[in-house]
Amino acid sequence: MKISKKIIDNLKKGGVDFYLSVPCKLLANMIEILENDKDVYYSAVPREEEGMGICAGAYLGNKFPCIMMQNTGIGNSVNAIVSLLQLYQMPVVFLISYRGTPGEPVGAQGGMAKITEDILQTLRIPMLHCSSEKDLDKISTFSKHAKVVESPVAILCDFNLMKDDT
Amino acid sequence: MNRFDLLNKIQNILKDNLIICNIGLPSQELYKISDQPNFFYMLGSMGLSSSIGLGLSLSQSKQVISIDGDGSVLMNMNTLATIGNRAPSNYTLLIIDNGSYGSTGDQRTFTDENTSLKDVAIGAGCKKVIECSGEETLNELSKAIEDKNNSYVIISKINSGNVKIDPIPLNPITIRDRFRKFIGIVKYL
Numbered sequence: 001m002k003i004s005k006k007i008i009d010n011l012k013k014g015g016v017d018f019y020l021s022v023p024c025k026l027l028a029n030m031i032e033i034l035e036n037d038k039d040v041y042y043s044a045v046p047r048e049e050e051g052m053g054i055c056a057g058a059y060l061g062n063k064f065p066c067i068m069m070q071n072t073g074i075g076n077s078v079n080a081i082v083s084l085l086q087l088y089q090m091p092v093v094f095l096i097s098y099r100g101t102p103g104e105p106v107g108a109q110g111g112m113a114k115i116t117e118d119i120l121q122t123l124r125i126p127m128l129h130c131s132s133e134k135d136l137d138k139i140s141t142f143s144k145h146a147k148v149v150e151s152p153v154a155i156l157c158d159f160n161l162m163k164d165d166t
Numbered sequence: 167m168n169r170f171d172l173l174n175k176i177q178n179i180l181k182d183n184l185i186i187c188n189i190g191l192p193s194q195e196l197y198k199i200s201d202q203p204n205f206f207y208m209l210g211s212m213g214l215s216s217s218i219g220l221g222l223s224l225s226q227s228k229q230v231i232s233i234d235g236d237g238s239v240l241m242n243m244n245t246l247a248t249i250g251n252r253a254p255s256n257y258t259l260l261i262i263d264n265g266s267y268g269s270t271g272d273q274r275t276f277t278d279e280n281t282s283l284k285d286v287a288i289g290a291g292c293k294k295v296i297e298c299s300g301e302e303t304l305n306e307l308s309k310a311i312e313d314k315n316n317s318y319v320i321i322s323k324i325n326s327g328n329v330k331i332d333p334i335p336l337n338p339i340t341i342r343d344r345f346r347k348f349i350g351i352v353k354y355l
Contacts, residue, residue, distance in 0.1 A: 053211065053218045062346075079211060
């Protein structure tokens, strides 16, 4: 719970006040924290691409949105990222559980893991890769950066960083 | 009645609310009828009009109308479940259902065959679901806006057909900033 709490605290410190998730077991603690947080909006959504649309609307309405998802969700969302969030220059934080990184027990997750950073790089999305607890200290500044550059940004949280956070 | 006729008929009610308008011909036709700063024209991301409007209605208190199409809702059908569980009362989804993919040459959609978006919306948990003719749409939309306690999904059944029209000349940042200025967020314009 310590890691998840630190991530949410830093996102909030960065100004993020609107959260969606397509659940992942590595995100479960963060979801629980957000469900009990009266200061911010939180909802699950069925699909990441749809979540990108809701985040765009939330930005238009003066919220600073974050969508939490597995890295697989980036694959579901490429057109919405490019032709909505980037086209209209909308700041949104992607908080990504980086499935398929070392420690991952499910071999099938390896495929998207191999190309996740390549996709984000191709999309020119700034990335913060968190592999240890001290990396989490960069999250609030990195989130604020999204607003400054009016762009979606991606925070990748490694499997081994999240797996023992019970 | 086709989409252009319908948009013409409901234009006055649109001027008073925040409008998210679907990509392609719906936005181009609306722009031609009457361009307003409170109209957010989608230039990409087919399928997400309902979702953008939902996020907007959750984030501020003004009335929001998402203008969507049958083809687009079929592309993002999970949106009806999210709306059925999360839409606040300042949200209305207007699905202009002409049974065709208008912007791409009027190919038939599944709503012209076996699919009822009304039944899907009800099954997805939407409480106020109205299916009506194009002629009845203005009245149904007015009632939905006046009801401060419920969100609505209105499915307006019209004929297919488009008018010949140019792309919207506005750039996306102009659309974004004047829309946010209308809400009162952007001060620098």
